Amino acid sequence: MGLSFFFSKHQVDRSQQSIDSQQNLKSELLSFTAPQLKTHLLAFSLSLAYLVYLVVTSARIGIPRDESIYFYAADRFVDWFVQIPKLGWSVFSEETIYDGFKVNHEHPMLMKMLFGLSHHYLHVKWSLISDPILAYRLPTMLLGGATVYLTSLLGSCLGGLWLGLSSALFLIGMPRLFFHAHLACFDLPVTAMWLFIALAYFWAWFDQKWILGSGVALGLGLATKLNAFFAPFSLLLLSIYHLVQIKDRKQKTRWFKHYAMVALSMIILGLAVFWLHWPWLYDQTWSRLVEYISFHARHVHYPVDYLGTLYHGPPFPIHFPFVFTLFTIPVAVLILGIIGIFKLIHLSWQRWQTRNTSLPIELFILINLMAPILIIALPNTPIFGGTKHWMPSMPFLAITAAWALLNIMKHINLVKNRMITGLTIIALVAPGLWLTHEYGAHGPAWYNSIAGGAPGAAEMRMPRNFWGYSSIEMLPWLNQRDKSSKAVFWHNATGLAVHHYKKAHWLDRNIQSTGDWTYPYADWALYHHQQEKLPEEVDLWWRYGTPLPVEGFFIESVQQVGVYGSVQAREQLEQP
Template identity: 30%
Template sequence: MSEAAEESRARAPARAVLRSPALVAALLAVLTLMTLLGSEANVGYVRDEGIYFEASRHYGAWLARAAREPGKANEAKVRDRYFAINHEHPALMKLAGGASARLLAKPPDPAIAEALERELAAAGKSKKARRKVAWKRELAAVEGGRIPILREGAAMRLPAMLMAALAVALLYLGGHRLGGTSAGLLAAGAFALLPRVLFHASLHAFDVPIATMTLVVALAWLRALRDWRWGLALGPLLGVAIAVKHNALFLGPLLAAHLWLCLGLRWWKTGERPRLAQIAPLPLWAMAVIGPLVAVALWPWLWHDTFARVAEYFAFHSEHSYYNMEFFGRNYNRPPLPVAYPWVMTWATVPSVLLVLTAIGAGVVLRRAFTHEPDLREPETTPSWLRPLPTGGALDSSEAGLLFVGLAAFPLVLISLPNIPIFGGTKHWLTAYPFFALLTASAWSWLWSAVMPSPDEADEADPPKRWRALAPALSLLLVLGPSAWASVHGHPFNLSQYAPLAGGARGAAQLGLNRGYWGHAVVPLLDEGETLPPGPVYVHDVHALAIEQYRREGRWPGWKRSGVSQAKAALLFPERHMVRDTVELRERFGPAPAMILTLDDVPVTVVYTD
């Protein structure tokens, strides 16, 4: 046998392995997870995370107690003690973070345990004081996790990273189904390589997890149209999604509207009038009945006094505080934000090449939905309560296309509405991006299949077979390159990163778009002992609980949080409405900062010292 033949034979298994979409999806998921784990340490703890870390310590302590004393842990009063903190948001991701820390976190800095010992000694024989210290010790988890391999913050961030990895795998599989390997890679990359997605995927928060769960529920829904088992599974999946974040509450009505639109289109095209069983089928009932039950089951705070607490949850979110948001040089702090806000910010933060592909994909699938004849194959089973659309729901079907367009557009339309509170930035429509990604894959598939026909359809004038395989893959560099470049360059300040055609961070600052929020851009300063010596420091927007997390990990350099007047140094995270703080700091420290952290010349953190 020749060497070439041997080599070719040796390569064959590798090629076979790479031909397995499931394996490539798994590899991409692992790559995503490793990348996030390897880079998250430089992403500072954002304001909300500080609260979620603390909540996760409480919830994790409850899990540990439930394992030790299941009966006691389940008493309402005891349960409430653990779950009262941050009960305005569902518990699932915080529970997962707590469990992950109990399993994988390294023990906290010895100073934490020493301080608790001192408190215990000071408590003397006072039962009340000793109980208080015991409670603190329970929450502090000074012994660390069972397999202590990660910082506690990293361990708590891990579940969200796993969700991001799951999204990448699903998108690859979905894209592969739509147009082969290159479409799969495009779908995965069009989501995971976006700077804002990458940033949020590193956080112990809900935004990327809910984007993943929206994708999971949407894919399950498509299967549920023709398979009753998925119809039944949809209920628990929606429950999990609701337990991640409230965005999922919109999914039930949206999916019902999708079904009715599909039925209406079929009626219009074929005269096939929908049956009652198709209009209110099993998947909708599963979501309506099982979904809420699972959501409540995953949120121990709701296990008693349920209706009052659910009402409180809805009231909190309908009366959400106003946040400040800069848009084209103007600060908005009460609704309405301009209708253009989410659309412009999407353009400014997602490379245009991906947006154009998304638009082409939407055009392709809508054209298919509104002009093509429906699949008139004889269905294996007639439509029923169990299978409302037995021939529908494939990823390249018009039903799937309509669903992707609907779920891509809905979050942006919602944020555009004039009476929606100003929640904040782009993270509030991250749920749209998996569907953008699937639409790019649809576009990719349509474009390349039209330009490079399959071998059966190819004639002599068409490019050779090798090129037919290579050209789409090579073209991915052009399509995914801009977002990859933006993300790598913007790390760890990707919350302030903008797309190249918006001019990056500098262009966005010139346009008057938000520069960042959440007070996270401090990690490079934590080692700046000379610039910022230990002592009283005004930390501006860094949350006290984020500081607590740095302290627990031994990363906080001994700065004592203080007001401006007593501070020897100060941090400032520039935002338009923070000019007030700039004025205060200029008055206290003089006009010249001591140090500035920048992203492409644009300050993300300004440091003042005496």
């Protein structure tokens, strides 16, 4: 009798513990609250402020090699586009499409279309923007603002206005993301698109209209850059997890139909939007699609200097994106983000153990945060782009860091005091905002204090340059040189970039580009520091008879770009 009573009581205790555990878990799990007007106003205000700051700082950002090529491809699209009124349907002839889209056809057209149309109408035709480079870049900047808007919106819906505010500010205070948010390239746009795809999937949980929206979102993502191809597979894993958790047959059937409809939308609408946006695929569709996929499947591997080893090809170290992230995110965001990631993992594991069937929002954040990083961690994935290739993780890292911060404050009873909450958030976001203002124009050269800043990163032999963009720091100096010494070897900067510097009046029109590998004929030679380019710097020493540059640009005493001069040019420099 006593023994049976003991077991009955023990079972009741365990049952009560299970109920308490479920209630505690439920209180910790993330939940969704529909956005209100104030939620949208906060998100819009932050995104508008970011957009304005991107616009006014555009002239601080140099033109990387790939951006100059996208300028050219955008112009070729406009050449095709303006023929539509004259040629009508014949504009879709094989020859006309080839002329309009052959340049840089290894990438989809959506952003190049927007770059070209923005430049053509806002600068050339309507003269609304005087700076032609800004006119090309404006679509990326708008998507930068949209990324901040969506990040703040998601944060607010998951944890209130404080989470929305701090998530957006953590994202804004990322120097490398700030740099890429200026460029007429694809890395910030695909970050925005990955976020949009994920949110369309997320919103479809609560509103079935977004089932169609998820397909359109994926199509726009695929039309931006190949990275978006991996987003639906990450979301597929999340869908499978959710279905496995559900035990009720009716509920499982209902959610299976839901996810099947999302998948069909992404496959049918996604591929339709992708094909429709790109006239290059209208003719020879299959062969050109295979060519596109093959190009990226066998992508060239540019050399990357990483922790003292110059990698020319795979296998690449699995830890590359993790170490790079450790060194390139503001420390407050990094530490809070790591705490948040472990908390998300813990909650996801508890959810699995308790068979909690509510929507797995924690896993939604975690998967979208980790998937872009894990893709780059694969040994055969090209790593030459550095952090820009897993930038789609950053909005989710910002939300995770902000969520961790507010959770910590909640546990120590600080979150109830608005003033303390606000001051704490300001104290933690301010360093990132200052670093972005101070170093954002040279984002690829910025490293946090864990790496030891730029000097520590240089000592560890981490890359510090990005395809010639730092030439911009030498433009004022070159503009002041004698008119008889105007021939310049630009090293990693392209002739197209030089052309656009002149067009924007950032560079004296009398200064000439001698072309690639033509430093013997140049009065001045720029050298952008990259480890694999050191033999070229030695060639400059021999050509100009000195190992010392006459001018340069440095970040924390670490050279980013140097200028060498011929004997005659140096003599003129020494004259009063």
